[in-house]
Amino acid sequence: MTGQPLPGFRDFFPKEHSALRSIFQAWREASRRSGFSEYEGPELESLDLYKEKSGDEIVGQLYHFKDKGDREVALRPEMTPTFARMVASQHRNYRKPIKWFSVPRLFRYERPQRGRHREHYQWNCDVVGEKSAAAEAELISTLCLGLSLLGLGPKDVVVKISDRSWWDSFLAKHGVGEKEKPDVLRILDRMEGSTPEQRKEKLGVLAGPVEDAWEGRGGDSPALMEVRKGVEALGYGEWCETDLRVVRGLAYYTGVVFEVHDRSGKLRAVAGGGRYDDLLKKLGGEDLPATGFGMGDAVLAELLREKNIQSVEPSAAEIFVVAEAGEKAMGLALVGQLRRGGFCADYDPGAGKLGKQLELAEAKGARWALLVGRESAEGKFGLKELATRRQVEVRWSKGPDGNICLEPNPGEWAKVVGS
Amino acid sequence: MTGQPLPGFRDFFPKEHSALRSIFQAWREASRRSGFSEYEGPELESLDLYKEKSGDEIVGQLYHFKDKGDREVALRPEMTPTFARMVASQHRNYRKPIKWFSVPRLFRYERPQRGRHREHYQWNCDVVGEKSAAAEAELISTLCLGLSLLGLGPKDVVVKISDRSWWDSFLAKHGVGEKEKPDVLRILDRMEGSTPEQRKEKLGVLAGPVEDAWEGRGGDSPALMEVRKGVEALGYGEWCETDLRVVRGLAYYTGVVFEVHDRSGKLRAVAGGGRYDDLLKKLGGEDLPATGFGMGDAVLAELLREKNIQSVEPSAAEIFVVAEAGEKAMGLALVGQLRRGGFCADYDPGAGKLGKQLELAEAKGARWALLVGRESAEGKFGLKELATRRQVEVRWSKGPDGNICLEPNPGEWAKVVGS
Numbered sequence: 001m002t003g004q005p006l007p008g009f010r011d012f013f014p015k016e017h018s019a020l021r022s023i024f025q026a027w028r029e030a031s032r033r034s035g036f037s038e039y040e041g042p043e044l045e046s047l048d049l050y051k052e053k054s055g056d057e058i059v060g061q062l063y064h065f066k067d068k069g070d071r072e073v074a075l076r077p078e079m080t081p082t083f084a085r086m087v088a089s090q091h092r093n094y095r096k097p098i099k100w101f102s103v104p105r106l107f108r109y110e111r112p113q114r115g116r117h118r119e120h121y122q123w124n125c126d127v128v129g130e131k132s133a134a135a136e137a138e139l140i141s142t143l144c145l146g147l148s149l150l151g152l153g154p155k156d157v158v159v160k161i162s163d164r165s166w167w168d169s170f171l172a173k174h175g176v177g178e179k180e181k182p183d184v185l186r187i188l189d190r191m192e193g194s195t196p197e198q199r200k201e202k203l204g205v206l207a208g209p210v211e212d213a214w215e216g217r218g219g220d221s222p223a224l225m226e227v228r229k230g231v232e233a234l235g236y237g238e239w240c241e242t243d244l245r246v247v248r249g250l251a252y253y254t255g256v257v258f259e260v261h262d263r264s265g266k267l268r269a270v271a272g273g274g275r276y277d278d279l280l281k282k283l284g285g286e287d288l289p290a291t292g293f294g295m296g297d298a299v300l301a302e303l304l305r306e307k308n309i310q311s312v313e314p315s316a317a318e319i320f321v322v323a324e325a326g327e328k329a330m331g332l333a334l335v336g337q338l339r340r341g342g343f344c345a346d347y348d349p350g351a352g353k354l355g356k357q358l359e360l361a362e363a364k365g366a367r368w369a370l371l372v373g374r375e376s377a378e379g380k381f382g383l384k385e386l387a388t389r390r391q392v393e394v395r396w397s398k399g400p401d402g403n404i405c406l407e408p409n410p411g412e413w414a415k416v417v418g419s
Numbered sequence: 420m421t422g423q424p425l426p427g428f429r430d431f432f433p434k435e436h437s438a439l440r441s442i443f444q445a446w447r448e449a450s451r452r453s454g455f456s457e458y459e460g461p462e463l464e465s466l467d468l469y470k471e472k473s474g475d476e477i478v479g480q481l482y483h484f485k486d487k488g489d490r491e492v493a494l495r496p497e498m499t500p501t502f503a504r505m506v507a508s509q510h511r512n513y514r515k516p517i518k519w520f521s522v523p524r525l526f527r528y529e530r531p532q533r534g535r536h537r538e539h540y541q542w543n544c545d546v547v548g549e550k551s552a553a554a555e556a557e558l559i560s561t562l563c564l565g566l567s568l569l570g571l572g573p574k575d576v577v578v579k580i581s582d583r584s585w586w587d588s589f590l591a592k593h594g595v596g597e598k599e600k601p602d603v604l605r606i607l608d609r610m611e612g613s614t615p616e617q618r619k620e621k622l623g624v625l626a627g628p629v630e631d632a633w634e635g636r637g638g639d640s641p642a643l644m645e646v647r648k649g650v651e652a653l654g655y656g657e658w659c660e661t662d663l664r665v666v667r668g669l670a671y672y673t674g675v676v677f678e679v680h681d682r683s684g685k686l687r688a689v690a691g692g693g694r695y696d697d698l699l700k701k702l703g704g705e706d707l708p709a710t711g712f713g714m715g716d717a718v719l720a721e722l723l724r725e726k727n728i729q730s731v732e733p734s735a736a737e738i739f740v741v742a743e744a745g746e747k748a749m750g751l752a753l754v755g756q757l758r759r760g761g762f763c764a765d766y767d768p769g770a771g772k773l774g775k776q777l778e779l780a781e782a783k784g785a786r787w788a789l790l791v792g793r794e795s796a797e798g799k800f801g802l803k804e805l806a807t808r809r810q811v812e813v814r815w816s817k818g819p820d821g822n823i824c825l826e827p828n829p830g831e832w833a834k835v836v837g838s
Contacts, residue, residue, distance in 0.1 A: 003508035003703070006492060009461035011505050014519065017457050033758040035736045035765035035783070038436050042428035042538060043462070043524065044482070044494075063463070065484030068528050073425060075463075075494075086430050089422035095782040097768060100433065105462065105524075109487045119461060127768075134768030137751075145758055233748050235755035284422070317454045329652050332556075336654035339452040339564055346454035349516060349546075349553030363514040364454070 008110070008118030019304075020121070022311035023150065023297055024103055027123040030146035034138065036101040036125055041082035043105060047072040049081045053252070053283055063107050075107035079124045080276075080292065081283060087128055088284025096129030096288075099138070115268055115299040123271075126292035128280070133223060135291040136256050136275065137230025143260065143271055143293060144236040150300075151309040157270060159236075159260050160243035161228060163221035164253040164274060167244075170213060174206055182251045189249040213244050227256050248272060252279045260295070262303050270303060271295035317346035319410060320361035320386075322354060323372040331372045337403060343410055362386055368413060370394070381406075383413060390417045427529070427537030438723075439540070441730035442569065442716055446522055446542040449565035453557065455520040455544055460501035462524060466491040468500045472671070472702055482526050494526035498543045499695075499711065500702060506547055507703025515548030515707075518557070534687055534718040542690075545711035547699070552642060554710045555675050555694065556649025562679065562690055562712060563655040569719075570728040576689060578655075578679050579662035580647060582640035583672040583693060586663075589632060593625055601670045608668035632663050646675050667691060671698045679714070681722050689722060690714035736765035738829060739780035739805075741773060742791040750791045756822060762829055781805055787832060789813070800825075802832060809836045 005011050012020055031038070047064050064074035076082060079102055091098060102124045112118060125142055127135040140159055147157060167185070176184050187202050188210070199207040224242060231240055248257040257274030261267070273293025281287040304310070319338055323331030331347060338345035346364060348357040354371075361369045371382030376396070384391045395407045408416050424430050431439055450457070466483050483493035495501060498521055510517060521543045531537060544561055546554040559578055566576060586604070595603050606621050607629070618626040643661060650659055667676040676693030680686070692712025700706045723729070738757055742750025750766060757764035765783060767776040773790075780788045790801030795815070803810045814826045827835050 003504055005461045005504075006463060006465060006490065007488075009463060011461070011501075011508075012459040013505065013509060014456035014458055017459055020459070021457070030758075033761065033763050035763060037433035038440070039433055040431040040436055040439070042424045042430070044425060044428060044526070044538070046425060063484075063486060065482075067482060069426075071425065082430075085422055085424075086432065089430075090432060095779065099765075107463070119463070130768050132768055138768065141755060141758075148759075230751065233751035233755070235752065235759065332649065332652035333654065336560060336652070339449075339560075340567075340654065342452065344452050344454060346518075349549050349551055349557065360514065 006118070008112035010117060010119070019301065019311045020297060023300060023304075024121070026146050026149035027101075027103055027295070030142055030149055031101040031123075031125060034099075034142040034145065036099045036142065039083075039086065039100050039102050040104065041076075041079070041086060041102070043076055043107075044073050045076055045082060045085075047074045049085065049283075050074055050077065053081050053084075053279070054250075061108050061110060063109055076104065077106055077108045078294070079104045079106070079122065080126075080279070083124070083126055083292075084280050084283040087280060087288070087290075088286045091128065091286060091288065097135065098128040099125075100128075101125045115302050117298055121297040123295040124292065125273075126290060128288050128290045130291070131277075131289045133226035133230050133256070135289075136227040136258070137234060139273060139291055139293050140227070140231045140240070140258060141234040141236050143295060144231075144239045146295070147260070147270075150304060152303070152307065154236075154239040156263060156303070156307055157239070157260055158263055159231075159240045159258055160246045161224055161240055161256060161258045162242070162244050162246035162248075163224045163255065164247065164257050165223065165255050166221040167247055170209070174209055176206070185247055185251070186249050188245075188247045192245050216242075216244075221256075223256050248274055252276045252282075254278055255291075258293070262306075267302055267306075268299050270299050317361070317364045317366040318344040319346075319368045319370055320357075320364065320366035321345060321347045321370045321372060322357040322361060323347070324354065324374065326374075327372040327376055330376055334370065334372065334404060338410070341410075358384075358386075368410075383417070385413075385417050388417070392417055425537070427531035429536060429538070438720065438730045439716060442719060442723075443522055443540070445565050445568035446520075446714070449561055449568055450520040450542075450544060453518075453561040453564065455518045455561065458502075458505065458519050458521050459523065460495075460498070460505060460521070462495055462526075463492050464495055464501060464504075466493045468504065468702075469493055469496065472500050472503075472698065473669075480527050480529060482528055495523065496525055496527045497713070498523045498525065498541065499545075499698070502543070502545055502711075503699050503702040506699060506707070506709075507705045510547065510705060510707065516554065517547040518544075519547075520544045534721050536717055540716040542714040543711065545709060547707050547709045549710075550696075550708045552645035552649050552675070554708075555646040555677070556653060558692060558710055558712050559646070559650045559659070559677060560653040560655050562714060563650075563658045565714070566679070566689075569723060571722070571726065573655075573658040575682060575722070575726055576658070576679055577682055578650075578659045578677055579665045580643055580659055580675060580677045581661070581663050581665035581667075582643040582674065583666060583676050584642065584674050585640040586666055589628070593628055595625070604666055604670070605668050607664075607666045611664050635661075635663075640675075642675050667693055671695045671701075673697055674710075677712070681725075686721055686725075687718050689718050736780070736783045736785040737763040738765075738787045738789055739776075739783065739785035740764060740766045740789045740791060741776040741780060742766070743773060743793065745793070746791045746795055749795055753789065753791065753823060757829070760829075777803075777805075787829075802836070804832075804836050807836070811836055 050058050062074045062077055067073050106122050107119050125139055246259050253274045254277045255275030259269045260271040271293055275291045277289045280290055321331045321335050335345045335347050348360045369384040379395055381394045383394045397405050399405045469477050481493045481496055486492050525541050526538050544558055665678050672693045673696045674694030678688045679690040680688055690712055694710045696708045699709055740750045740754050754764045754766050767779045788803040798814055800813045802813045816824050818824045
């Protein structure tokens with residue numbers, strides 16, 4: 001058996017999982033504070049669901065196969081089609097605007113590279129049933145809140161805001177037909193960092209007007225300004241910039257679009273989203289305005305590493321009960337009771353000599369060692385703070401319910417030992 | 420587009436997801452208190468990983484396919500092979516006993532039925548590197564703690580404890596060879612509720628001795644008694660029963676095994692596990708004793724429903740800011756600031772008339788409406804507790820950092836309105 005996961009997949013050992021959890025926690029906390037409710041869907045869906053949204057092209061990037069019931073199925077590459085399916089089936093039961101979020105695991109068959117795996121977690125927030133710029137402002141302020149809960153600020157990241165409908169008018173004005181439009185948008189999406197010659201080559205006569213637009217000489221978009229006003233009012237004005245170079249490659253965006261980038265511009269986009277007012281109708285038959293964003297865990301984790309922001313790995317054990325040979329039953333009773341009382345308690349199942357038990361307590365990163373020795377018959381335990389080696393006495397007695405009462409109780413230990 | 424997920428898969432709308440979350444929370448909290456650390460692995464693994472553990476037979480129940488790189492891959496049907504792979508690759512970096520847990524999503528192509536889906540979540544706890552019965556006692560007490568955090572007790576569920584090695588000796592004594600053994604174990608595993616005639620038919624001459632064993636006349640197992648003693652010492656004695664009818668169908672168990680059942684016996688097992696001392700060597704080349712259990716979300720959720728234990732769905736919004744037309748910017752500033760301060764705050768993006776905003780506040784289940792009207796110029800907001808219709812005044816001023824200071828602050832509102 002190979003010890004490695006498949007290429008592009010990740011093992012999360014306790015330390016790595018702790019970093020992942022702190023990301024999840026920030027995502028969930030920002031969503032909750034901003035009034036979004038969590039949902040989840042299947043990881044396996046009908047292949048058609050993705051073809052309907054993105055065309056046959058997407059199939060090349062999917063994990064798809066025929067199941068034992070002869071259905072063409074795919075591991076979800078993104079959450080929006082599932083979201084659209086769920087909203088279409090139940091939106092009548094929910095008051096608009098619907099504000100839902102999810103933290104799905106997603107799969108794409110891509111060449112693994114830095115910050116890009118074949119599976120990743122993605123924070124998805126969507127607002128359905130709201131036409132005004134308030135929807136985008138909610139989303140952008142929620143993602144800024146999430147990033148700030150992780151320790152990132154407007155000096156680390158920038159939300160670049162653009163307007164797809166502005167580009168639609170621009171392309172129509174310059175004679176680009178509906179048929180060529182998706183290709184031109186895809187080219188524009190990849191133009192950042194290109195030279196004027198490359199743009200000339202790819203865009204032809206459009207190159208000049210595009211450059212004018214980039215320089216801000218293309219006029220401004222009222223929708224975009226409305227969004228920026230809303231984000232500013234919610235307190236995240238300094239996180240944002242107008243940047244018409246952002247177009248988002250996907251065909252289904254209809255209005256304001258945005259991307260989050262690290263200020264240094266070294267990494268791929270941390271998040272991206274925008275308005276997709278026609279998609280729910282196309283996918284679910286329900287004509288509802290919608291906006292949303294997705295933020296993956298991988299680029300974000302890289303950015304946090306780069307900024308030297310590390311999650312604190314919680315110690316596995318708070319209280320380690322160390323019992324002499326004759327006091328094992330008392331030790332176990334304490335462990336069980338401390339756990340039921342909400343504390344994180346552990347012990348050495350090997351139950352070797354005291355010194356060995358203490359050594360394990362330290363190796364496991366416990367803060368306290370509760371020493372159960374012969375004095376327990378006199379109603380006493382020893383209590384040792386392992387880092388400081390300070391030791392005090394704890395008294396115990398049996399309560400009316402048969403429980404062991406500790407005096408002082410663990411909530412007060414820090415105070416007692418510190419004094 | 421069909422509004423339904425694939426057969427056997429589930430959509431978790433906000434209400435269902437809230438119930439799922441309360442299960443996850445109990446699992447994680449019980450694990451943490453008991454000193455287990457969380458890990459996670461890939462959902463897609465090499466097909467060989469499962470064949471090595473369970474033989475070719477397992478393939479019939481798997482979602483497996485050839486990926487675009489021509490690898491035979493499978494959606495994980497269980498966590499143990501991934502766990503074994505991860506432990507084998509890094510166990511030297513961890514002090515024994517290794518106590519890890521995970522809440523993986525698992526996939527099996529089975530006929531969907533009550534409490535059985537094609538995907539489910541499973542709580543997995545494992546202890547590696549501990550030969551003594553302390554390992555099983557840890558696992559059983561941890562799962563009892565998890566169930567009790569959900570509101571279940573020893574009147575609702577029973578942990579049936581048995582000993583696979585006892586059965587091994589029993590079968591050897593009655594002339595069952597190593598080759599026939601797996602089949603006989605599988606038959607024994609399905610014998611509960613059978614008639615004496617059925618047992619006679621399936622087991623032949625073994626039927627009589629098996630019945631004697633079931634009746635407890637088969638003697639007892641020292642390993643099993645040791646485990647029961649440990650669980651008792653940790654405070655969960657009344658949750659447990661010895662029941663030799665439990666054998667667990669899987670071939671790899673080597674010692675004490677256990678299952679959790681509802682007391683009424685109506686549902687399938689809620690959890691199951693046991694000692695598998697040879698598996699890590701077989702899978703990962705490391706000779707380490709190990710024990711573990713798995714508990715799925717589906718049967719557990721059914722049991723909770725049957726016992727009428729429902730998770731409280733948290734209200735999406737705590738504070739709903741209601742602003743008059745001229746005070747929209749102030750309203751948004753409040754929303755942003757309350758969220759940054761840790762509160763769950765929302766507002767009506769449509770920003771209609773006051774009455775409509777209040778109606779949305781109630782529809783969203785908010786507790787408080789913070790009313791921003793013309794009196795805000797005089798340093799006052801209205802505060803309404805929506806359920807009781809009680810209304811008081813809140814004063815505000817600008818702090819030195821430009822923040823809005825509320826007097827009283829939201830933490831004190833309940834007290835102020837209640838008095």
